[in-house]
Amino acid sequence: MPLTALHATAGALDLTAPGVGAIPWEQIHRARPRAPLTCRECGHGLHAKVSPLGARFFAHDAGAPACSLTGETMSHRMLKMELATAIRSAGWHAELEAPGTGWRADVLATSPDGQKRMAWEAQLASTTAQDLTKRTATMAVEGVDVCWVSDKNTPWMGQVPSIQVQSPGESEHATNSGLAVIAGPAVFDPLWCERARRCDRANAPYGRPPGPCAGHGHWTGLGDPMDLHCFVQHVLGGAVKAVRSSTALHLGFDRHNAGPYVWTTHPHWAAEQKQLQAQAARDAWVADRGPHWDAIPSQRALHEAAKAALLARQAALRPLAVEFVATQAGGPVGVRDPDPDWAMGTPLYVHDLAQAVISPVASRINDEIKQRLASVTVIVASTKERNRLARVCAAEQRFEEFEVETAKPLKPPSGVTLQRALDHLYPRY
Ligand SMILES: [Zn+2]
Ligand SMILES: [Zn+2]
Incomplete structure (x- = not known):
């Protein structure tokens, strides 16, 4: 049940856009003679309909071929309309069911200057991370970013740039009547040991000094749900981006949310980069001192x-x-x-x-x-x-x-005490 149709003379009609393009609703709904409408996906004839609850949509005429728009559920259409509304309120142009080369975006957002495009996909049907990764790459070829949106905690959540949304009815957290983003955005919590000798979580061998702290920070989900309009506005405005994280995720959800992609701001991305650099520095430190390290008995x-x-x-x-x-x-x-x-x-x-x-x-x-x-x-x-x-x-x-022959006990090398050897090797700490 599409929300867009191709009119023989007026072009694409979008039921979510104000005014349905150039044609008044009365001229396409129950009009005589009937309006020349076809499906943008399969080319079959369409007619305008109104649901028992008053929602307007297009339906395929009898005898339609298998069309991906036919199977769309009410909740899928509602989500697409929500996304389109959020995109428009952020000042961007939103096109529904927009065709590309080898892909069709549920909602394609285009910046006011026409330079940037981003697809918002209402992915409610079950699919795999591999499939979405492929589709993400196909759109990336044409410079189109994508955000996959689901109302469930799916196995692909986080495996591609994605968010989970929740209807206001499902949560007491909802701040207004709109959808809330409950998974996807994340912040990086940095954690540094002020005294590296106390760095108990550095994986030094037993009895060995820990070396410089590599940081124990991690990503964590937002404590509260975020309004969908607010999220879309931040993403389109460029303040929030999808990044592929390299650090452990502690998102507080189940295993499905362990995918590497999170939506975050530049300072949080930079905080993770700082930790990755510290980890690299620590690896180099260990590699540099490894031989000395091994010479010291634990x-x-x-x-x-x-x-x-x-x-x-x-x-x-x-x-x-x-x-x-x-x-x-x-x-x-x-x-x-x-x-x-x-x-x-x-x-x-x-x-x-x-x-x-x-x-x-x-x-x-x-x-x-x-x-x-x-x-x-x-x-x-x-x-x-x-x-x-x-x-x-x-x-x-x-x-x-009694005088007896006994073996000499193991001693630290070259007559120095263990502590002095350590102080020599690790003067910074
Ligand atoms: Zn169709
Ligand atoms: Zn530490």
Whole structure:
């Protein structure tokens, strides 16, 4: 059911335009002889009609071929009329069902100077993102931008420049009687870490410094629906453009709205560009420092290495410790697993009575363990280890030192501490 028709002498008639072109309605509706009207799409004869609710439209005469305008629903026509009205109130010319090369625009907006054209498509029938991408490209060849409009949250929403609209009846947010845009426009929320060392979301490996913050900003939909007329005016005026975003979308809708296209203003586009540049700078920073970075053992690696060295030392001391306890206490010696109650040292027992502990960890000795250790002998592998433990043990603590071969624990490179290595590599932070 088209809203436009081709008149044999007057040319294209548009029911949404004031005055229906050059011909008064009375001369085409129920006129005798009947008005010479044909369909701009299929060329078949048309006649003017009025719906039970008083809406004017054109209908194909009997025996019409398959025509894409025949199947148009009432809501499709209403949406096209809304779009045409919005375009005209923005000061642009609106042409309905306008033909192009290999395409037909539902509503074609033309700037007052005739230089710019933009199609507004009421896409209510289901279709695919691929199909719309192709049709968008076809129109782009002729310099025509397009905005696809749906009243549903479709799978192609955001995959092409598109918006979702809602009738005022469907929402309490509607500000006036017109349609509201509820998806499509978006703003970029920038988020920068003021102190990069606190940049917990930078994906640095465990224990490594984060480097410069690449920004954690994202796109977000408008909090409130936007009046369709207002949106169309901003788009035609050039303040709002469709951009293909490269940053994660957090639009607050379901997965359908995860397409890359958003409608936004220049400052928001620039904010995303700034973050993309920061990401590139960060990538370069990582690439530049990668080799140094890899040379530094991570905190976890140092911890694992220290643990392995401790277990190796305890294993090496065990036979000598057993011999020592057997001689001192005179009984069968039981060796138990490293125990937190003994600061991860290996305890040796005779008749359920602890006699000695091999290499407890100094940093894990608290007051309680200190008292417990005071009743046994602490077995160590070096004077250095003895001195380290003596500082945290009771004054009367007994020690026994045995010389054994032990592996050297993993150390940061070239004798510098981990922190100094990091400070050298990352002076800016
Ligand atoms: Zn037709
Ligand atoms: Zn950050």
